[in-house]
Amino acid sequence: MAKRRLVILLLLMMLVAACSGNQSPGKTEEEGAIKSEQGNSADANKEGAPQDIDPLGKYDPPIEVTTVRATNDTFKFIEGESLEDNIVYELYEEDIGIKWKNIWSVGGDNNKYTEKLNLSIASKNLPDIFQVDIGQLKELVDGGLVEDMTPYFEQYASQQVKEAFGYADGLGLRMGTFDGNLYGLPNTRDAAGNLNLLWVRQDWLDNLDLELPKTADEVIAVAEAFANNDPDGDQKNNTYGIMASFMMFDGYGLGSLDALAAAYGAYPGKWIKGEEGLVYGSVQPEMKKVLEIGRELYAMGALDKEFAIKGGGETTADVVAGKIGMYYAPFWSPAWPLNQMIEKEPDAKWTPLLAPPGPSGEMKVPAGHFTTNWMVVRKGFEHPEALVKAINYWYDLSMTGGSRNEKYSELRQNEYKDVDINNYTPVYSEMPNKNDLFVDEILKALKDGDTSGLSISGLKTYEKIKAGGVDGWVEQKIWTESAPLIREYKEIVTDEFYGAPTETMGLTKTALDKLTNDTFTKMIMGDKSVEEFDDFVAQWHKIGGDKMTLEVNEWASSR
Incomplete structure (x- = not known):
């Protein structure tokens, strides 16, 4: 009888071992599924990790991401909304499962943000994701306070974001790179506006x-x-x-x-x-x-x-x-x-x-550089890939061709037409050739008289041009005369030094x-x-x- 019990006990032990062989100790099957959906940064970058990561995959349940913000007089909100509670923050949570939480915000000129952030850096009391200038970026890298984003950008960045950040031979990315490692993702802006x-x-x-x-x-x-x-x-x-x-x-x-x-x-x-x-x-x-x-x-x-x-x-x-x-x-x-x-x-x-x-x-x-700020991730944050996915989402939402762009355009044309919701996102960035592409869109519509291929923003511009008046004069002068000229410049000179201030x-x-x-x-x-x-x-x-x-x-x- 004792021998039979011993055999049964051994069989049960083998069965338990077999069932738990593909899970970490203490991790249930449900927990493993959640980690996979969240795009766990450590697992995703192990050798042999799956390469079919969804750049816009939703965190379920949502994750909270802390940040800090700077505001100025252009920040306007509709009744009932604020910097802490607004339509863009709602969309991030609804569509991609990121709940932004502002630790602090400052108004006025950029110096106030810089000064307050410098205090946070000195005390090492940092939010999860935040914006820095080149001097702050170097200080954070030297102090080992921010994550190396190289593997996360390579695996999670959408094709649209990779193309945007690859502009000018990847200058924005090179600016955020130290000793071969990418620490800062650039807040790119339209390059044409710097000429x-x-x-x-x-x-x-x-x-x-x-x-x-x-x-x-x-x-x-x-x-x-x-x-x-x-x-x-x-x-x-x-x-x-x-x-x-x-x-x-x-x-x-x-x-x-x-x-x-x-x-x-x-x-x-x-x-x-x-x-x-x-x-x-x-x-x-x-x-x-x-x-x-x-x-x-x-x-x-x-x-x-x-x-x-x-x-x-x-x-x-x-x-x-x-x-x-x-x-x-x-x-x-x-x-x-x-x-x-x-x-x-x-x-x-x-x-x-x-x-x-x-x-x-x-x-x-x-010309000036098309990026002067970078986004970084606090060292030790559980989801460094969240920065890349947040940028992916902003491009998908706000850029022409994005799968959610129609939603964004409708918001801007209707209840949010008198405020700039671009101000609300903590990770604002735009394609450096954005306006060059917009020129082609408008010129084609004006030439053919066909508005079916226009984005909502393009249609609004087209209608203003046709309506005339001062607004029509402005849009016509910009999109049919001045903006098309920029592409005719053959050689451009930018500052060859883009590092942090030297001693x-x-x-x-x-x-x-x-x-x-x-x-x-x-x-x-x-x-x-x-x-x-x-x-x-x-x-x-x-x-x-x-x-x-x-x-x-x-x-x-x-x-």
């Missing part, structure tokens, strides 16, 4: 019997005529040839003369390729010629005498007031400030041009920038001779420029 066109008052040209400028030298000649020949016909000396603000050549965007400088081979404010490595554009020999041009424009009255104390808001107000004849700005300029100007002066005519080249006939146009930058860049801006302003206004440019360069190198250049090139060699 300037030249906007010209066509009616002023017609009044003075002038042609559109084809070269940078002709831009200078037209600027002089606009300043001195009464182009608006009011018998007053109250016009400026071209817009300039206190940053003038250093920067990009509305009102910067960076594209004029580039016509003469100068790229102030950017690290560019030199004969022996990376060099700083503001101290290169080509900059001297550009300063001479700035001095010439100022002396002939083509620039506002008070440009050195005017910011972007004040200079664009001059455009609206009808005082400016030309300015460099992105393709979206008709939406602001030209819309306001046309409301006041409907007969004004503006023509966008590719930035005219210099004497060489070549034009390498300067010397942290110590002396503020002083170097002040020296540069003060010197350039004085040279342009005639308070200092342009012939002193070489002395300025020597001083720049002496007080930190040399060491900073060395550090930048060490960074470049390590990439």
Whole structure:
């Protein structure tokens, strides 16, 4: 009898062992299924893991993901909603099983977010997923505080997201990579908005019997005529040839003369390729010629005498007031400030041009980077793949061609038409070529008269163009004239240095920038001779420029 009991006991032990062989200790069959559905990050990256992971697979039950947010005046909500409780947060939970929870949020300028996040980093009190700048990213990587996202991006990213992040040879991803490991996923933006066109008052040209400028030298000649020949016909000396603000050549965007400088081979404010490595554009020999041009424009009255104390808001107000004849700005300029100007002066005519080249006939146009922030995952968070899936979902929801885009478009056209729900997502990103694709969509519909292939956003734009008025003028000018020009630029120059600030930058860049801006302003206004440019360069190198250049090139060699 005892022998029979022993045999039965042994058989039961073998049966239990066989049944539990494919499960971890303590894990039930139901728990295993849930882990599989959630795309468990550890299991998914083991050797031989299944490759048929659903990039949009829903967490069931939902998971809670903490984050931190920054807001500004553009954040508006319908009644009953807030940053903590809004339609986008609801959709994330409903469609993909991610429950966002804001640990804290700050309003105002970006500096407040940066400062508060710096405190969180210092105390190592971090949310699960959050946005950082390049300096914070490096600090977090050096401190071992964020996850290496390389395997999660490779396995979970949707094809649409991989294509978007692969733009410009994967520059956004390379920026977030340290020692071969991807830690930061880029918050990409439309790249076309970082390139300037030249906007010209066509009616002023017609009044003075002038042609559109084809070269940078002709831009200078037209600027002089606009300043001195009464182009608006009011018998007053109250016009400026071209817009300039206190940053003038250093920067990009509305009102910067960076594209004029580039016509003469100068790229102030950017690290560019030199004969022996990376060099700083503001101290290169080509900059001297550009300063001479700035001095010439100022002396002939083509620039506002008070440009050195005017910011972007004040200079664009001059455009609206009808005082400016030309300015460099992105393709979206008709939406602001030209819309306001046309409301006041409907007969004004503006023509966008590719930035005219210099004497060489070549034009390498300067541009800002299409990403300046990255999303990271706190080290130790159970679901690092959730960041990738959240980005996948945002693309699927908000981008044309996404399976849920119709839902998103209907929301924006109806109850949320007066607020921007793009502000609500913690992982905002867009395809860098988004507007280039939109151009094709609109031009085809206008040519064929067939709206059946338009997205809801495209249809709204099409209807505005057809309806006319100021809104129609804005949409027509952008999508049929200015935005299509951007693709004609053949060569683009971006800052070759995109790493975290070097040690010397942290110590002396503020002083170097002040020296540069003060010197350039004085040279342009005639308070200092342009012939002193070489002395300025020597001083720049002496007080930190040399060491900073060395550090930048060490960074470049390590990439």
